[in-house]
Amino acid sequence: MVITLFNEDETILKKIGNLLVKHNFNFVYVKHDHEESNLSLEKNKVNLFRFESLEKVAKTFPLHYKLNKNITLNLKRRCVYNEKEKVEIPLSTIEFKIICTLLDNLNSVVTTDLLLDRVWGIDDPIGTDNLYVYINRLRKKVELDPKCPAVLITHRKYGYELKKYIES
Numbered sequence: 001m002v003i004t005l006f007n008e009d010e011t012i013l014k015k016i017g018n019l020l021v022k023h024n025f026n027f028v029y030v031k032h033d034h035e036e037s038n039l040s041l042e043k044n045k046v047n048l049f050r051f052e053s054l055e056k057v058a059k060t061f062p063l064h065y066k067l068n069k070n071i072t073l074n075l076k077r078r079c080v081y082n083e084k085e086k087v088e089i090p091l092s093t094i095e096f097k098i099i100c101t102l103l104d105n106l107n108s109v110v111t112t113d114l115l116l117d118r119v120w121g122i123d124d125p126i127g128t129d130n131l132y133v134y135i136n137r138l139r140k141k142v143e144l145d146p147k148c149p150a151v152l153i154t155h156r157k158y159g160y161e162l163k164k165y166i167e168s
Helices: 010-022 054-060 093-104 110-120 128-142
Strands: 005-006 028-031 038-039 046-050 064-066 069-075 081-082 087-090 107-109 150-153 159-162
Touching: 028 038, 046 054, 046 107, 087 128, 093 159, 110 128, 110 159, 128 150
Parallel strands: 005 028, 028 046
Antiparallel strands: 038 046, 064 069, 069 081, 081 087, 107 159, 150 159
16 A cells, blocks of 8 residues: 655654554655655665655656566556566556556545546546556456456446455
8 A cells, every 4th residue: 555644754754654564554655845865664664755656756766566476566667577477568658557546545446537537637538438448458467367357446337446465
């Protein structure tokens, strides 16, 4: 899950980081108005970033996110890697925006309207049919079985959800 915190000092961030580790959060995303730097809490495997967006973090750090047992999302390279087939599958710009929006709201349903706004912008007259096409393309890249999705879930007439992978 990615969490946004505003203008907190480093002492508070460390306390929050320790708390989040107890609840198995993967990383923490922090938005600040001033200087851009990062604070790494390696012993807790939590990174606290002072950046404006997940996309900006993706351009700066080689972040990887495990979607399921065979598929890993590489945010820096804008691709997914299939470990079973040993192949890297690039994501289109639209697919990358969709997955970043869903990753920002991991394990939460993102409404269709919010996805349309974040990906295409409010002024672009793109319909839900186009979103559906891109979700299907993305699903073929990130699911073990696209016909029976476990990672990218559709909530009919409402939106989409990216599920957190839990290793067993």
